[in-house]
Amino acid sequence: MSMPDTESDFLRRVRPSDWKNPTPRNPYDLIIVGGGPAGLTAAELAARDGRRVALIERDRLGGNSLNSGSIPSKAIIQAARVLAFLRDEEDFGAAAFERPRIDFAAVMARMRRIRSRVAEYHSIDRLCAQGIDVFLCDARFDGPNTLSAGDSQLSFKKAIVATGARPERSDLPGLEQVGYLTSDTIFELTELPKRLGVIGGGPLGCELAQAFCRLGSQVTIVQNDPKFLPHEDRDAAELLSLSLSRDGVITRLNTAVVGAHSERGAKCLDTTSADVKLSIEVDEILLSIGRVPNVENMGLSAAGIEFDTARGIDVDEFLQTTNVDVYAAGDVCQSDQFTNVAESSARLAVHNAFGGRTERQGHWTIPWCTYCDPEIAHVGMHVREARQQSIPVKSFIVMLQDVDRAITDGLQDGFVKIHVREGTDQILGATIVATRAGELINEMSVIMSAGIGMRRLAGILHTYPAQSDAIRLAALAYLNDQPPA
């Protein structure tokens, strides 16, 4: 398949330089602020229903996910995986290969081609073809049913705020002065940093630490918690630690960065761990300590929309804000900051805006994944959440080293763990650690959404040999644990 290669193809799709905002067709049935996954989903859905729709985006269409999130990170992670695979090729009897030479510019060029290709689905041409008026400028509410988009005054019957989130900054002494990267800027690098210091061991920090290490950077990741991915299953986080170390990432857990300074042309991260002070010399710093919602400087108060700068826009279970005509969707109001949640919440917001508040948020089965190698994916409850709610829980685990297809493929790092309400076969949640856990977890989502219990699951045929058979084997472990009838 031929792919458009140039940055100009990409920009033509997401922010053409010669774009002229249309003449407003007030009042709009729906105005959407923000052209990320939430905003685009809402716009297309409402347009399909025959509504008069305007979408306002201040930067590039596609939002964080396309421009500096899921797509570029996964493209780089896949390149890093291939290189790591070639590194281990002797295990597969392919010792004839020479050690791969890493061409960082080529890795980044591939990422840009992929971004451009995916951008076709979010392109301005596509939106216009659906009759959506696209304004590329800042949006600012100036009343309950009006807002300004650049020089234009727009009015609406309903609006959806989908302005997303941005990387959290830090007031660590010296950090601003030495300079640092965030997920907004790391994908613009043209040279591989020889030494990269990553502050923060959450999903984004871990994914990028491993990928950049595999691409050839010497990476140190500093996490002030005793484990990476603090919200995930302990066994999963421990496997991740091992995997990062095996790749050569220098891991500093229980360690706080307390400041930064420059020395001999390098950037130094000042850290403390217990009483030990250590300065880590690097060439670039990636700050990855969380994301904050975009709620400032957009006149939310003028429209009567209440918000909190840390939590985001206040919404009820129907995603309605404190302005009855305005809904919110995506990262700007959701604690689960994922593309799938952004899109689903947008669908719900459109439905409730025009369908009279009939669909509640709250009972979604949300799968997510951290795309390290192995991947760590989860759906439903963790054991600690079940215990907090006094739900008796029992877990059934299958290690991948006992799964035939994982053995044949040499992909034995990981496990499938299914949590069951004790005394029943009801599945409460599952954690999967595997090379493609992000794919495997979707089977668990379907099973849970369909209300299938462990008994039925144990009888569902899977292809043989398949890694997903580990899911069925966990259900068999449940059956074997039952007292004889």
Ligand SMILES: Cc1cc2nc3c(=O)[nH]c(=O)nc-3n(C[C@H](O)[C@H](O)[C@H](O)COP(=O)(O)OP(=O)(O)OC[C@H]3O[C@@H](n4cnc5c(N)ncnc54)[C@H](O)[C@@H]3O)c2cc1C
């Ligand atoms: C490095 C990284 C990797 C990620 N990987 C994954 C992953 O693998 N899987 C996953 O599910 N999620 C991932 N995410 C999260 C995912 O990108 C977000 O959850 C998703 O983009 C949220 O969509 P959204 O539409 O709510 O917001 P955004 O994508 O942030 O879009 C909001 C848009 O609103 C615009 N905007 C803001 N203010 C205004 C204004 N005043 N006027 C006009 N426009 C405005 C912004 O420019 C932006 O384009 C990742 C994030 C990062 C940073």
